Amino acid sequence: MNIDRYIGKDYSIICANIRLAQFLKHQYAQQQLQNGLKSWETPDILPWMSWVRRCWSDLRIRHKGLELLLNPTQEVLLWQEVIEAQVDTSFLWHIPSIAGQAQSAWQIMKEYRIPEFDDSEGLGEDHLKFRTWSQVFKDRCQRENWIDASSIPERIGNDLVRELELANSGIVLVGFDVLTPQQEEFISKIKAVGVEVVHFQEPEGPVAEMQVTQCNDISEEIRFAAQWAKQKIQENPQAKIGILAPGLRDHRQQIVHTFEEVLSPGNLSYEHEHTPLPFSITLGRSLLEYPMIAVAFDLLALKPHALTLSEISNLLRTPFIRGEEHASRALLDEILRSKNQQIYSLREIKYHVVQMGKKGDSPKLFVRSLSNLFEYQKTLPVSDTPSSWSDHFAEMLEKMGWPGERQLNSDEQQQNEAWSSVLEKLASVHVVRSRVKRFEAFSILRREAGDQGFQHHTPESPIEVMDPQGAAAMQFDHVWMLGMNENTWPRPVVPNPFVPIRLQSRFGVLHADTRLFLDWTERLQQKIIRSSHNVVFSYSCFDGDRPLLGSPLLPRQERCDIKNSLPETIAFQQVVFESGETEEIADFEAPLVENHSGGTSIFTDQSQCPFRSFAKHRLYSRGLEEPDIGLSPMQRGSILHRLMQLFWEDVKSQQELIKRTPEQHGELITSLVDQEIQESQKTLPSVFTPQFSKIEATRLKAVMTSWIEIEKARKPFRVRDREFLVEESLEGVNFRGRVDRIDELDDGSLVIIDYKTGVQSIGDWVPERPKNPQLPLYAVTLPGNIAVVVLAIMKQGDDFGYRGLASRQDVFNSGSSIRDPVKKFEDDLTIRKKFLFDDYAEDGTWDDLLGQWRSDIESLAIEFRKGYAPVKPMDSYVCQYCDQGPFCRIGEIRKNRGQS
Ligand code: SF4
Missing domain, CATH: 1.10.486 (PCRA; domain 4)
Structure with a gap:
């Protein structure tokens, strides 16, 4: 770049943006090193706004009475104060955002020399408000002797400009494609006092070799750009590469991640000592x-x-x-x-x-x-x-x-x-x-x-990722412009809402006028095309399901398929994986245990997935809980269980249930529910707020009142046990469990009842590997004549009622008008077939079923003790509610097998 003849020669180099200033400084440093120097004077290179601020600070040293320059934080806060004093803050205003917009509007008015707008401009409410706020802002600054940065050039005016201490040789403007009216005016005043001002324009180079390629989506574009950059660096490590992305902010994270993965995959590994990345990105993370x-x-x-x-x-x-x-x-x-x-x-x-x-x-x-x-x-x-x-x-x-x-x-x-x-x-x-x-x-x-x-300070890198605007006046060997779609290039104009759009257009505000902005974008694109040896333009065909078109500014030439010319890159995990030798050992058997004690879920887990049972009951592995808002299903179930226990402690039998009046039932239910809610308020105060307590109490009362009718429709019974503790052993597995309720019928036979607040199916008891063998387990281990095994589904809706199996027709149900709440085992050939297989379907008995269950559950117990623990879920549904996924790595297994 021929700018070299000015740098370090007592000129101040004023750049259009920070990135360009950094670039020039770095380039100068490289030259000094190449010249064999070990130290040198720092060249005076800085962006426009820093230079303006410096001018004012210098003036203030000599003129103590000059206004204090507000820093950006102070400026926004002042706008915020002004606005807060003028608007009704009880409305849903987000004052800091409005203050930011107002500050930007003020800056636009200063930069484009827009006069204070009068009523003839057809002002809207926002414009009127801004007019008031800016007057208050101005008055306050005057009163306090403050000045904001965008007012400095105007304030320096003709008098103070003579006192500016500018570089001996003058100033050089670099990267300014368009000067704002305020900049033009300020520069002309500086010139008028005899300072040399050079508006440096890079001599136009030849048009680069161009390629246009289309990609499936933005992820593919980013990946291809990263692979392409890697290829270019491998061909020539000294090459300077620009990756220009309009809307960089939207894709920043994805770009960083993909470039890191492709260019420096080791950095993604856990606890790896990070090496400087071979690319830099202009937009820092917050x-x-x-x-x-x-x-x-x-x-x-x-x-x-x-x-x-x-x-x-x-x-x-x-x-x-x-x-x-x-x-x-x-x-x-x-x-x-x-x-x-x-x-x-x-x-x-x-x-x-x-x-x-x-x-x-x-x-x-x-x-x-x-x-x-x-x-x-x-x-x-x-x-x-x-x-x-x-x-x-x-x-x-x-x-x-x-x-x-x-x-x-x-x-x-x-x-x-x-x-x-x-x-x-x-x-x-x-x-x-x-x-x-x-x-x-x-x-x-x-x-x-x-x-x-x-942004972390990193050494200058060969690959620069930046917004195209930042690349004006920079030189590259290769450029890839990604995201060249109709909706992103040119970028949509965004006029400031506080300044009338007509005024913004009339005064040539670049980001407010479509025509101006289009011209500017075309010029910028031309500069980029002439600042590099070759330029690749890419655009996406889809954004999710939405089809996209390429930008109208794309060069009119054949689309090329760049993919085939790019080197293969493989993910870091794959590199690590492929560098090892895989030895396969079929290892799904843990050591045998003679005896083991635990809950009944050992059998359920062993049946649904042997590995889960091993992980939970022998290694005691548990996932962390993810608390829900409100009551968890388990807490909800416990409350209902306690209520039913207390209810039957009082009522004791169906005879008593029928004898009592609805008012008596209502009284009992109300007192039990209120007592339970009070207890819950003590143990779970953040969940049982007054409002929630009221809703939950109403719900519980309704469930219990409806349930009374279900119980009335049954054959006569008395409640023999509540929360009955079972401690038994099957094939060396000692288990403990609690049966929610055991009823005794008139003939002395027993009914095993399990309360459920969610839906469950008796299909889960199907031999020969019952998915949920808890109730079959009780049925085969409890003493007495077990005639019925039922789920009491207390979730309101279609399933509300009993579901289960009975040894004889009508042993459980009275045959009243209530929708048949119990499947009648003896009568239902389908059920018999399902539960006892075809061989037994015609003449199978209740005892056959109990015998089958016992042998199935014993097999599960033997499996468990022997340590049979393959990752073998019964179906994909059981994995959905399992917390051992990260341990068994079923996701990886399925991926390797190509399953979803
Ligand atoms: S996630 Fe699936 S495969 Fe893994 S332990 Fe749980 S049930 Fe078994």
Whole structure:
């Protein structure tokens, strides 16, 4: 670039954007190194706005009375204050966003020299409001002797321009395709006082060799661009490559991930020491997106009486706080999740930690730090100076030992520095606001961190990913422009809503006028085409299911299929996988155990998936609970179980049930439900709010009242046992379980009842591997004449009622008008066939079924003891509700087998 003759020669080089300034500085440094120099004077290269600010700062050194220049944080806050004073804040305004738009409108008016608009412009409500706000903003600045950055060129005017201390040789403008009227005017004033101003334009190079390729979607475009860049770098490691993406912000994450995977796959591996990436991307991620900073904000937002489970859970698992109690913190996380409670108080957390301490290790340091944090919070004033809030926030983080005790890596150190600069910006707000409340200080801090596009300092890289606008005036060897679709190139114009569109068009605001913007985009594209040896344009044919067209600005030439010329790249996992030798060992048998004790779910799990049974009952593996809002199905079931138990403790038999009047039933049900709700309010206060308690009480009363009718329609019975404890052994497996209820019929035979609050089918009892053998297990192990095995489905809807099997016709059902709630085993040939196979279908008996069940369940017990544990789910449905997926890796198995 012939700009070299100006750099380092006492010229100030003013660039159109930051990226170009960095690029020129780097290029200059490379030249000095090539010339054998070890040190050199830093050239004066800076973007336009930094230069304008510097001019003003220099002037202020000599003229103490000049206005104080507001920094961007102070400026937005001032707009925010002005707007808050003028609008009704009870409306759903998002003031910080409106302040940002107003600031941008003010800047546009200054840059394009748009005069204050009068009524003849046909002003809308937004324009009128902005007119008022800008007047107040201006008055306030005048009164306080402040100035905003966009007003500086105008303020310097003809008088102060003579006092500017500009570089001896003059200034050079680089990368300015179009100057705004304000820039033109300012430059002409500088020229008028005899300063040399060079508007540097890169001499046009020859038109690059061009290719246009179409891809399936944006993911494919990004991948091809990454593979292509890799190929170019392999061919010539010195090559300079530009990947230009309009709408870079929308695809930033995907681009970073794909380029990292293709160009530096080792970086994606766990705990790999990250090497600098061979590409740089101009658009930084918001500081808030980095886990270390996100944890800082989580800590500052904590409230002692309302700690959400996700907040606590995140803190318990983060490495960015004090303490090495990782195992005990993980255990506390598990305990809190198992309670299905969304909100905890510090007191409740302390309680659980004390309980943990009685059994073993507990995260004492974590709770102590949390207590210290909340104690400190109590000492904070309602409002304070911004700089004091900056100190308070730092102190709050210190109480939790943020950012942790381990050595920060270089990326984290840079984030820490960026965090300090955000705190400094908060402190700088004192110029505009002497005192702020805590939540205001917090939101300023959050906005600053959110706005700050943070980027790690990386050495200059051969591949630059940037927005096409940033590439103007830069030179590359190869360029790939991706995302060249009709809706993205040219980018849609976005006029500012606070300035009348007609005015914006009339004064030539680039991003407000379609025609101007199209011209500008075409010129930019031409520059790019002439700044490189070859340019590839790519566009997508689909966005999901939506078909897309290429941009009308694409060169009119044959589409080429670039895919075949690209090198094959394989995913990092595959590289690792393929570098190893796979040895296959069929290992699905664990060591035999002579005896094993557990719950009845051993049999259910062994039947549904042997590995699950092994993992849960021999290795005691459990997934972490994911609490739901409201009651979990299990909590809902327990409440109903308790209610039914108490109800039958009082009523005892069907005879008594029929004898009592509906009013008596109503009274009993109401008192039981109210008592249960009160208990639940104590144990689950965050779930059983007054409103929820009312709804749940109504629901429970309705379910129980309806259930009475189901019981009345049965053959006479008395309730013999409730929550009956079964402790038995089958083939060396000792199991414990509780039968919800056992009724005795008039002939002395027994009915086994299992309450269900969800739907379940008796098809789950089908031999020879019953999917859910719990009730068959009770039927074959309980003493007495078991005549009926039934599920009491207490979920309102079509399935409400009994479902089950009975040894004889009419042993259970009275044959009343109620829809047949029990399948009659003896009468139903289909059921017989299903349960006893064709051989027995004609003459099979109830005892045959019980015998079959016993032998099926014994087989399961033997399998379990022998350690038979293949990953062999009965069907894909059982995996849906299993928490062992990450352990058994069924997903990978299915993927390798090509199953969904
Ligand atoms: S996820 Fe499926 S295969 Fe894995 S243990 Fe659970 S049931 Fe078995």
